[in-house]
Amino acid sequence: MTLQGKTAVITGSNSGIGLGIAIEMAKAGADVVINSFTDREDDHALAAQIAADHGVNARYIQADMSKGDQCRALIEQAGACDILINNAGIQHVAAIDEFPQDKWDAIIAINMSSAYHTTAAALPMMRAAGWGRVINIASAHGLTASPYKSAYVAAKHGVVGMTKVVALETAREPITANAICPGYVLTPLVEAQIPDTMKEYNMSREEVVENVLLTRQPSKEFATVEQMGGTAVFLCSDAAAQITGTTISVDGGWTAL
């Protein structure tokens, strides 16, 4: 399908799922804006590489998604935002009575509130362009819970709720809002959880992957960043024009259990 002439802004996209989605969007012909809070040569090189590989315009814009004004500035600097992918996210694992307050605040800000700010800034651009797609990367944890992930589960449930509201507020317009709910995808965010889990349960890496991470993923396979990108591209297609206000699970059967 061709997304030629559309601009996709993907938050938190210098690694993992966000980068995978940016690449699939570029393959489909969209110009892309990738983002993170860093400002390294590598970040700009990544955008240049996407542009060279896929013949689209690609830019890196630094903005910290924990700060509301920077979320809004990202969309303004992008100049156009036909497709908004709210993907930036972090994780912290601790019992709720030991959960550090700064981690709680950061997870709520980056994983949930950033989507409010970017959506508020992007909707007027979508309305002016006469077409728009809001795609929020929630999680299986937007639909179910696990212990020790209170902030993450709260934020992801919040994102799913906000997605429904945005869909209702745009229901009479050529704009849709949906959430993709991935199961486990092997990205730096998941990789970072493995050493602590190995220590906590006294397990090998393989045991953690099979018995902890993928224990609720019946397929026993990680989902891939390409599959997340492909799902996002589908949500931009005409076939998905009446899909709005819902979640699409890409979780190997997790939420069927």
Ligand code: NAD
């Ligand atoms: P990742 O750590 O590879 O990527 C996270 C991205 O967010 C990075 O590009 C990072 O630079 C960026 N980021 C972090 N803090 C930021 C900030 N303050 N401002 C701007 N950017 C910031 O992780 P990932 O696994 O690719 O996760 C991407 C999204 O997918 C997250 O919202 C995550 O919750 C969600 N998700 C991941 C999985 C999984 O198994 N990996 C499962 C379900 C949902």
